Amino acid sequence: MKKRTHTCGELRISDAGKIVILNGWVDRIRDLGGIKFVLLRDRYGFTQVVFDPQNEALYSMALKLGNEFCVSVTGTVRERPGDARNSGMSTGDIEIAADELEILSESAIPPIYINIDEESSEEMHLRYRYLDLRRPAMQNNIVTRHRFVQATRSYLNRNGFIDVETPVLGKSTPEGARDFLVPSRLKPGKFYALPQSPQIFKQLLMVAGFDKYYQIAKCFRDEDFRADRQPEFTQIDIEMSFATEEDVFSITEGLMKHAFKEAVGVDLETPFKRFTYREVMDLYGSDKPDTRYEMEIRDLSAQFDGTSFSPISDALGQGMKVKGFMIRGLAGKFSRKRLDDFTQQSKELGLGGLMWIKVESDSIKSSIIKHCQREVEKVVEFFGAEVGDLVLLSVGESLSLSRALGQLRIRITKEENLRAEGFDFLWVTEFPMFSFNKEEGRIEAEHHPFTMPDLDDLEKFGDTQPLKVRSKAYDLVLNGYEIASGSVRIHRQDIQSRVFDLIGLSREEAMEKFGYLLEAFQYGPPPHAGIAPGLDRIVAIIVGAPSIRDVIAFPKVASGADLMTSAPSEVSQKQLDLLKLQLKDSGDRE
């Protein structure tokens, strides 16, 4: 093999006359008047190579070429004739007149197309992932991910963070999602667990005095893989000592600004917008809104104040609210049938029903115009609604009402296939500290039990109304996805005890579950806070990929299978015997 002198993306008109060696793959072959034009491809680009029939030996070798052959070509760079130039290609002004050709390896006909975007089934793409990854679009995804990761590291290194590896063979904890387990051979009957996140280890690293930690960490959750999840995923794990929420916000914003710039040349505006949990729930009925689509939910109770329409006046009397949102310009797309369908959904979401107002050129139409024309007009005025605008509104308990309207709002963006541009970052703060687990009839920690509560709230509400206690937990949202989650952690034992009490965890149970962390907290733990941006999702949003599978080199499908390697697979009886395990018959189910 001759060593390449250049890559396939490198030669320009200024190189004309040079003798060069290129290594790469045959992307396509054309025949024009007996001359063979071979487009050579590598990670860096494409270069056209020309085989002239006058060089008979060389030409007859070129005749053997097929798509995806791996070759080494020696030749002379020459300017293309004016009409043959291709401005869409970085090397489009030149071509290589081939002098020598070495076939490094041949290729069978690939089962998927590499040089056109026509889609085979996703299954074929995953089965032949090594070919799928040859597609320039996929290469770009993986290289962008690489760039984002390297920019992340360089930013955090520069800011004094230390990259520390934490164990993959960890301990199973009963909280949270299901663990993947790893049976131990040396201690039969015992198991390691793959980490759902390095949460406890990063807090221990703070106790150990590392001050600022990060890790691009693989995390594992044995969930049912709906909703574009992967059993293994990657997070940018960050923790800081002597730090407040503000420090975490500032580092995260700086990180995103730097990494977006380095990875894709985008200038983000910082600081990011901030909303409290209460605010986003009120405005968007979601804790991860995409605010680019506007359609903010507004409280319209004042507009219905004193209404004689009894379904509404009764509800208001019971402390309920009227809320709604305006959809600009799309009134014409909402037929009676579609509105009925939305009403149906609103009922499934627990609302009594859905009201609507359409502004048409000559009149205002509304499902409730007969009962409350004045109120409808007030709503139109409130929104500044114009011809073609639609308002959807309903009545209910404030939070549930917002939530349901939020669902309708999202449905509209999807059905209308609305495509907003840009990157919409926002912080959501002051998440509730506790939530009520209806199944188990008990109060539990919303984020995790080491999240610092708002101490004022703990005083005010803790013992009587724990669900009102706000926490120092926060999310970062990008284009409607929660891309990072974090919190200030509890470092004081008295507060930790209060929290365990409130979620009904005895000291003994707490020790059983989190023993070594609680033990560590006896020895001067520093105040600390952290966050963990999800790498896969961020990169998927950056490259505009519909699924995180598109930014993972070797992903798994919903069943957890790797279609290329056919993992998971059966193992030998000998392997099981060594682990002192046996499989239960499938008939043996309980």
Add this chain to the structure above:
Amino acid sequence: MKKRTHTCGELRISDAGKIVILNGWVDRIRDLGGIKFVLLRDRYGFTQVVFDPQNEALYSMALKLGNEFCVSVTGTVRERPGDARNSGMSTGDIEIAADELEILSESAIPPIYINIDEESSEEMHLRYRYLDLRRPAMQNNIVTRHRFVQATRSYLNRNGFIDVETPVLGKSTPEGARDFLVPSRLKPGKFYALPQSPQIFKQLLMVAGFDKYYQIAKCFRDEDFRADRQPEFTQIDIEMSFATEEDVFSITEGLMKHAFKEAVGVDLETPFKRFTYREVMDLYGSDKPDTRYEMEIRDLSAQFDGTSFSPISDALGQGMKVKGFMIRGLAGKFSRKRLDDFTQQSKELGLGGLMWIKVESDSIKSSIIKHCQREVEKVVEFFGAEVGDLVLLSVGESLSLSRALGQLRIRITKEENLRAEGFDFLWVTEFPMFSFNKEEGRIEAEHHPFTMPDLDDLEKFGDTQPLKVRSKAYDLVLNGYEIASGSVRIHRQDIQSRVFDLIGLSREEAMEKFGYLLEAFQYGPPPHAGIAPGLDRIVAIIVGAPSIRDVIAFPKVASGADLMTSAPSEVSQKQLDLLKLQLKDSGDRE
């Protein structure tokens, strides 16, 4: 909590007069004439804080301080009196006159010492790892590792390598060491395996056209953990397309040079020395010699040519060799008893016995001087041995003889506790392609079956004497440790088939074992080569740690247990039921 203005390693005499805030841990407390001197510690260093009894409120709070309390101190930087300066401390010229103190968290009395090196048991250090990691020596280990890793990445990034994550949940392969298995819940009875290395994935990334790949990759081997091994360890995984051995050597040397400079300021000389496998075996009887200790093994057969001493002449007549090595200046330390002991070991290593020659001030002493004085003198002359030097020599089949002498050589460096300085890098090339597995009575691939053989050798010896075939596999050795291993890979199907034939693997078996890789190789695989330096060992050598445990934040002990988290642990019946697994009774052993 007040935000720190400086770290504890930062203040200098030029800061005198500044009002500063420091956050950190109480490393120790002294009382001198009623004044409290508190040494405050963080990751960045130490600063002395002074509490004067004249500020009564503050002083009485300072009286409550204990070791490892986490505090925030506000105070004024002042120059220390000349006799109180400490030149051994970067902040030793100043101290802080405290004005305010906040106890961020208290500490119980730590179970291990943090501020003195007196050793508790290693068990205690691992059990309380978060305290052990507070020790400046451990912090230095982990920070050095961080620096080495970041330098590694920046070098590889700069050289066009792409960092790609490969799966942790992989497929079990029957070759090599034992896999850790992960039962699948969604496909009961099937298992993932944790990767022993990303070998196959990195080769697939070459097939996919990524050209240059790296990853700081966690690898897993379920071995019996003797000899300072960890069940999970980290390698710097590298693979290059269109590359030869020379390219891999050059990138690896550049990487080491850069990373040693960045991590610890050491200038390495490159290129590194090179030896063939044959050469190191001849000279040192080891494929990973530490050449700093000299004591090269030399073939002394010529010196015994025509000897009348029949044990030697007979052996030479049968094609055996005489070999030996000189130990400079240590003859006086080898009593008759110790020499007998070495002889005993040489017999256990398969030699007939051991001969010795000591050069003393008035005479030459030797175990064989009675039988062959002239030959002994020739050996002394050959080595240029001087008074005080010792030569050990023996007779045997060339390779086994070198191996056995190599063992004795290493024993001497250990028993004499020889400490060579510096970093002794060397390449070992031309490893044998195949070895003979005595247990299974068959030929197997020495490195792995995708290693490229020397094609000339394959022609010459392949079918008749496969054990003579050299491979394109190489190791990098540092101070007597194999710190990296790699090879040029086979990218041609005809060669791959030859190799499978030679190790007695049928096409069907090969497909069963390596199906997707072989399948991928049908589609124009590029020539490629790679290497995988072991991060843990390299960093341990750099910081002079006796064990790789000292450079891993949360390591495991020989039984595979994590003494801090007590992983692996028992899991609930519910978890096992979900996986359709049951434990075999320990009585149920086969």
